[in-house]
Amino acid sequence: MIDLGSNSFRLVVFSAADGWWQRTDEIYQAVRIGEGMAATGRLGEEPIERALATLDVFGHFCQAAGLLDQPAQSAAPAPPTALTLRASRTPSLTPPAPAGELTPRAPEGSVDAVATSAIRDAENAPAFLAQARARTSLPIRVLSREEESRYGYLAAVNSTTLTDGCVLDLGGGSLQLVRVRERLAREVGSWRVGAVRMTEHFLPNGGPAKPRQVQALREHVAQELASAPWLSKTGRRLVGIGGTVRSLATVAQRAEGLPTNGVQGATVTREALEEIVERLAALPTAERASVPGVKPARADLILAGAVVVEAAMQAGGFEQLEVTEAGLREGVFFERLLAGSEPPLFEDVRRASVENLAARYGVDRAHTRHVAALALGMFDQLARMGLHTGDERERELLWAACTLHDIGMSVAYDDHHKHSRYLILNAGLPGYSPTEVAIVAQAARYHRKGLPEPGPLAALFGEGDAARLDRCAVLLRLAEDLERSRDQLVRDTVLSARNGTVQLQLLAEGGAAVPRWAAARERELFARAFDRGLSVVA
Numbered sequence: 001m002i003d004l005g006s007n008s009f010r011l012v013v014f015s016a017a018d019g020w021w022q023r024t025d026e027i028y029q030a031v032r033i034g035e036g037m038a039a040t041g042r043l044g045e046e047p048i049e050r051a052l053a054t055l056d057v058f059g060h061f062c063q064a065a066g067l068l069d070q071p072a073q074s075a076a077p078a079p080p081t082a083l084t085l086r087a088s089r090t091p092s093l094t095p096p097a098p099a100g101e102l103t104p105r106a107p108e109g110s111v112d113a114v115a116t117s118a119i120r121d122a123e124n125a126p127a128f129l130a131q132a133r134a135r136t137s138l139p140i141r142v143l144s145r146e147e148e149s150r151y152g153y154l155a156a157v158n159s160t161t162l163t164d165g166c167v168l169d170l171g172g173g174s175l176q177l178v179r180v181r182e183r184l185a186r187e188v189g190s191w192r193v194g195a196v197r198m199t200e201h202f203l204p205n206g207g208p209a210k211p212r213q214v215q216a217l218r219e220h221v222a223q224e225l226a227s228a229p230w231l232s233k234t235g236r237r238l239v240g241i242g243g244t245v246r247s248l249a250t251v252a253q254r255a256e257g258l259p260t261n262g263v264q265g266a267t268v269t270r271e272a273l274e275e276i277v278e279r280l281a282a283l284p285t286a287e288r289a290s291v292p293g294v295k296p297a298r299a300d301l302i303l304a305g306a307v308v309v310e311a312a313m314q315a316g317g318f319e320q321l322e323v324t325e326a327g328l329r330e331g332v333f334f335e336r337l338l339a340g341s342e343p344p345l346f347e348d349v350r351r352a353s354v355e356n357l358a359a360r361y362g363v364d365r366a367h368t369r370h371v372a373a374l375a376l377g378m379f380d381q382l383a384r385m386g387l388h389t390g391d392e393r394e395r396e397l398l399w400a401a402c403t404l405h406d407i408g409m410s411v412a413y414d415d416h417h418k419h420s421r422y423l424i425l426n427a428g429l430p431g432y433s434p435t436e437v438a439i440v441a442q443a444a445r446y447h448r449k450g451l452p453e454p455g456p457l458a459a460l461f462g463e464g465d466a467a468r469l470d471r472c473a474v475l476l477r478l479a480e481d482l483e484r485s486r487d488q489l490v491r492d493t494v495l496s497a498r499n500g501t502v503q504l505q506l507l508a509e510g511g512a513a514v515p516r517w518a519a520a521r522e523r524e525l526f527a528r529a530f531d532r533g534l535s536v537v538a
Helices: 045-064 117-122 125-136 145-157 195-202 211-225 229-231 243-256 270-281 283-289 300-314 328-337 349-360 367-383 392-404 414-429 434-445 455-462 465-482 513-520 521-529
Strands: 002-004 009-017 020-029 114-115 140-142 163-170 175-181 185-189 237-240 267-268 320-323 490-498 501-508 534-535
Touching: 002 045, 002 328, 002 367, 002 465, 009 045, 009 328, 020 045, 020 349, 045 125, 114 117, 114 320, 117 125, 117 283, 145 163, 145 185, 145 237, 145 267, 145 328, 163 243, 175 229, 175 300, 175 434, 195 211, 195 300, 211 270, 211 300, 229 300, 237 300, 243 267, 243 270, 243 300, 267 270, 270 300, 270 320, 320 513, 349 392, 349 414, 367 392, 367 490, 392 434, 392 465, 392 501, 414 434, 434 465, 465 513, 465 521, 501 513, 513 534, 521 534
Parallel strands: 002 114, 114 140, 163 237, 237 320, 501 534
Antiparallel strands: 002 009, 009 020, 163 175, 175 185, 267 320, 490 501
16 A cells, blocks of 8 residues: 655555555655645646655665556655555455445555645646656555545544544644544534645744744644534544654653553643643744654654644534544555445444454464463452442453463464564554553563563553452462363353352363362462452362
């Protein structure tokens, strides 16, 4: 999938087969195709040359991968490389619930190249596209505003738990907002207030931004968004996508001293965003990259982008922005992966995220499913005994940890619990908050031995989270002990109270000496988690 954005061009490779999908490669280049358009309305000569050189690289990549029917012709020297991605599709994930609106699907093919705001709006776009298609044989299509909004919506709703609220997609050329109700797109708006355009209009010099410049930009965005009276009625949740949004989330994370395992599910409060704007405005462009989290390639655009997001939050009355790492590229991919439903949505984003990660690493599903069944059975019985509240979200975290606890085996058996932890943290779990991912990862980390602790993720833990980790870890560990032989010998458990102690009775098909011995070793952690002793009987 190739995304020809106003600020950057990206070629992204997605692979999917046997119930899993993943991004496997990416090429990124900050082309700035929209540079100078604010004044002329046309694509400039230098941006066009940068764009054609980058497309030549993309075309040769696709040709080498066997994704194009015709060879790409030689062109200008390749620009510095950055990132890469490709697409094959053999989807077999849980089908989404039917629903839908918006626009028709993309044409079938191994490569889908889409152009957005700058190319869509440029007077000389037809001439540029003719050159690009002739030189590369890439099947470039120009997205309408509605299509661009649709792909942003698909990316956001398929990577978060957004049911009712708004999707914000800020690019270099434009801002898209989509009102979501019951997971369906209900209202769509697009405005030419992208980060590149607004930088050129309102913040053209390289020095610190004057207060009047920042205020003029705020007022301009507010006036533009006045054409969307529905914005203030969308609900409390605002989900943001795009490079500017991800950068702002990273800046906010660094300022709060939070672990930096990506920004999926991170939130940026309006107050935090106001502080970021103030901090960036006080610096000349050349020094904005010194702010932790700001990439040099985005330093000249980040302030204008931050002000646009701030103004949108003000207009809609949103107190915080929830961030997803998915973007337009994922939206295009999801349309293919989930073909057959309209709109193409996962039925349950959280479940799909966990099952996708488990499938990618080839876990023993019979084993992990049985571990999950045993752990959840004990969780429910202990709740009925009044030893914890039986919170449904905590139960789901336990299920996720059970499903993923062995993915580290794909690296090595030795220390596989530690490998599982870093795979979970670095792969991420769309639909889960950073704190929830931390609990799942730490529970997997402690499924063999040791007393659980938040460790380097402590900054993500709030009140009660350490106790949740203890409960998830000990129940996962007990279930793993009972399924140690991986033969489902212990088919179920019965828990009962005995004089201040919880008795764990094993219902087994045959001798249960090994699981009984293994489970009995968890008395210390069980006592810490449930304030009760533990006895194990067969």
